[in-house]
Amino acid sequence: MLSCALQVLLKGTEFTTGWIFFIDEEGGHSLEAYHNIPSSLSDDGCCLLKNGGCWCVNRFRSGKLTMASNIIECQRIEKSIAENKGDTGNIEYHATVPLQSGNESFGLLNVAAPGKNHFHEHELALLESVAFQIGSAIKRIVLTKKEQEIALMQERNRLARDLHDSVNQLLFSLTLTARGGTLLSGDEQVKETFSTIQGLAQEALTEMRALIWQLKPHGLENGLSEALNGYGEMLGMDVEVKVDGVVALPSKIEEALWRIGQEAINNAKKHSGEEAIYFQLNTSPNLVTLKIKDGGCGFHYNPVQFIPSMGIKGMQERVNQLEGRFQLKSEPGEGTEIVVKIPY
Ligand SMILES: Nc1ncnc2c1ncn2[C@@H]1O[C@H](COP(=O)(O)OP(=O)(O)OP(=O)(O)O)[C@@H](O)[C@H]1O
Ligand SMILES: [Mg+2]
Structure with a gap:
């Protein structure tokens, strides 16, 4: 346009x-x-x-x-x-x-x-009137976009609430029931089966909680550091965040780093076999760098190879959208390190 x-x-x-x-x-x-x-x-x-x-x-x-x-x-x-x-x-x-x-x-x-x-004066007058027309059109587009964002946020909130009140509660009841079964039964095999059910239900519950968090719009009210700590705590991960430089990031970048951080914590929890993850955030006048590291089992990673999952791809896409650089280094037994650099 x-x-x-x-x-x-x-x-x-x-x-x-x-x-x-x-x-x-x-x-x-x-x-x-x-x-x-x-x-x-x-x-x-x-x-x-x-x-x-x-x-x-x-x-x-x-x-x-x-x-x-x-x-x-x-x-x-x-x-x-x-x-x-x-x-x-x-x-x-x-x-x-x-x-x-x-x-x-x-x-x-x-x-x-x-x-x-x-x-000439008449040229400047024409420019002003064209700029006014363009400005009004932009304003309309911005408003429509905002309305769409609000509708999307409301929908995500509704989904998060519904999942929390339905599936989440059911899974919680399931963990309790399975625990009861383990305690009540005298048969070793039945005990073991109940215990497996309890473990699986607990895992599903953790994944569901993570999903609910991700659906929530921001969670960044108290800053990135606190949000990452809170998310880690919810998943039972020990998150350490170090910050260097003055952090007053544009909200688009902060939101992207938050979502990337969430996925990194998810991955560390699900795949690394470790319970700790480290974040280092550095800001210079026009570049923000986020390093994320876990000392877990690591994996073979080839940046040009297609991965069928969404997590790493999603992180890359977020960084690309902001014209930044995404780097992931990992080898089996060597832990996993992600470095994100975003200009602003
Ligand atoms: N921190 C990590 N430690 C060990 N392996 C990892 C780590 N992060 C990712 N991986 C490996 O890379 C794969 C791809 O990760 P990715 O986040 O894209 O997918 P996912 O976590 O399996 O599924 P999802 O789409 O739900 O994120 C994982 O399945 C896992 O094998
Ligand atoms: Mg993942």
Whole structure:
């Protein structure tokens, strides 16, 4: 939708090049659409547009960009010249206008044309009205998405509650009944059978509890460290979490690390044969690293080999979605180590 809107705008005006940044609450920008940008900016998957800061984004963040601004020297183009990235399409400056709806701002619409270093009042007025239309459309999309998320969360909550009240309670009764059977029977074989039933029911109960936790929306109210400890405690695992650096992670990343941590604890509980797992979280200004380690039995792991299960695949997918890197190292008898690196 954004890409089309941008193309229509460029077609009907003298601007030839344009790009749209979304800027989130934490000030992080993402490149959402672009059209006809010079090769110096499109090189390496638009890395100069996607990474680093620039005047327009900084002005937006500091709240100084409230209306269409005439010409802003493009720091990204300057960088591309300094780094000899090739053709700049004779673009040095661009006009910039915030995407707004009501009092909310979502990002920036930037447009430029070769050799152009001044935009007329009527051009800026047109830009503002287009930005307003785009901003309103984004607002509608965001609201619909939020509604969908809320509906999904409610549904997951309902499922978690139902599972807890039905299957979970039944399994619990089953463990008690089997225990009663073991105690009451005098026959060794019957005792053994009841004891096996008790063990299996206990296992199913543990898995069910883990599932219920995973269905719950967040559990991150008191931070990642506490959530991981609580989850481990529930599964009877000894979880140690060490944190280095200031942790104020974007919520998307925190949620992903939480889900990855949950699966790592599940796997350690189910497969490692150990009862302890260690987490080390390091944050630097634009990268978060989470190392997870258990000293258990380990397994043969080949990253290019297809695994039919969901756990490890799910962890990888979460990291990929955030453009991070996922690494798993394990060998039989050597324990298992997972390293996740996510830029932000
Ligand atoms: N910490 C670990 N220690 C030992 N083996 C492990 C560990 N983590 C994973 N594995 C091995 O890797 C396999 C794949 O893990 P994965 O999490 O993808 O699947 P799963 O746990 O078997 O099932 P699920 O889809 O429910 O997660 C496991 O079946 C197990 O053999
Ligand atoms: Mg698993």
